[in-house]
Amino acid sequence: MPRAMWEGAVSFGLIVIPVKLYGATEPVDVPLHQVHGVDGGRIRYRRVCEICGQEVPYDQIDRGYTAADGRVVVLTKQDLEQLPLASKGTVEISTFVDESEIDPVYFEKTYLIEAKGVGVKPYVLLRDALAKTGKAGVVKVALRTRESLALIRPRGDLLVMDTMLWPDEVRDPSFAAPDTEVHASPAEVTMAETFIGQMSGHWEPSEYTDSYRAALEALVTAKLEGATVPEPVKTEGGGEVVDLMAALRASVEAAKKRGHASSGKSSGSDKDEAAAG
Structure with a gap:
């Protein structure tokens, strides 16, 4: 079972639902790393301070902001943790909207919401009410080091939370x-x-596969076994449409x-x- 990446509560009106949040997706890829092409030695990166030249352990690394005049403001972990964010422990649904109103370009990442203890009954209540009305709840949530807009919606037996970009993070598309x-x-x-x-047809996710990953795995296997490297499949490019x-x-x-x-x-x-x- 995956580890919860956030614990808090979801509230709507006077109802509070204690919940845990889990990542809904899991990247699957062929793990590649950088090596020295001559001898296969692994390339390592070190965190070195450009002032004192010393390698810095991760637990001693803080965040910094460089002002226009060159001054650097150091922000410690304590500084960031003490930011007054109401959305850090509880997310409150401020509005219910039709999901179709939101342009998919705003969506960032999906999380699974799990109810804790006494939260199961109100969780089911919210899930069923959203499903019946076709609505989703807009919230603000603080995850890790930033606050995001998010949407809480039903997905089968679950509630899920889709984090979203802020309006000023979405580029004006008119130039294209x-x-x-x-x-x-x-x-x-x-x-x-x-x-x-x-x-036209029905959306069947299982019908789609990652051809690049399959080809990369075949290439790695061939090199490990000293076999002939698979020849690339040639495809004819489309010509200009007259x-x-x-x-x-x-x-x-x-x-x-x-x-x-x-x-x-x-x-x-x-x-x-x-x-x-």
């Missing part, structure tokens, strides 16, 4: 918008809608063929199962 003079014709939009319809409608029609036809091939495989395997039965 296409020229307002460029328009897609109604026929092009209709054809694109047809293509989207052909390619006729948009022709490209859309070709895309729709290709999607139809893929759909027929999948249907054929399904019906074929159904026949085999019937014959076997």
Whole structure:
């Protein structure tokens, strides 16, 4: 079982729910580290003070802020822990909103919320009420060394907390918008809608795999066993699209063929199962 990274309480109105918070995700990757290419020796980094030249143990490292005039303000762990944050131990739901109102660009990380002791009943109450109303609760929470906006929402039998960026941390996207003079014709939009319809399906996370990680694991295994390193798979890059409608029609036809091939495989395997039965 993972270790709780925060303990506190969630409150709404006069109801207080003692909870623990756990990371909802766990990165899975091939662990690589830096080595000297000549002899394979591990590259190590040392924390060295640029003034006295001494290596500094982690427990003696504090935070610092450099002002515009060059002066450095040292902030100790005690300074940071004593900041007057109401959200440090208890998060209070200030507003209930429709989750669909929030642009996904604001979402940062998801945490699992576990009820403690007497908090189970109000936890279930909040979960069921949010699920029934389609709402999520907006809170502020202090995790580690910063305060974040967050959203508490139901996820199956659980409540989860999604930390979010502050509005001033979200970049104004207008610079990346296409020229307002460029328009897609109604026929092009209709054809694109047809293509989207052909390619639509249900979200099945298990159908997606990390191809890069698989290739990296194969490369590491080959090198460990002294085998031939796998040849990279060559893919043809897409050329410049000259006729948009022709490209859309070709895309729709290709999607139809893929759909027929999948249907054929399904019906074929159904026949085999019937014959076997």
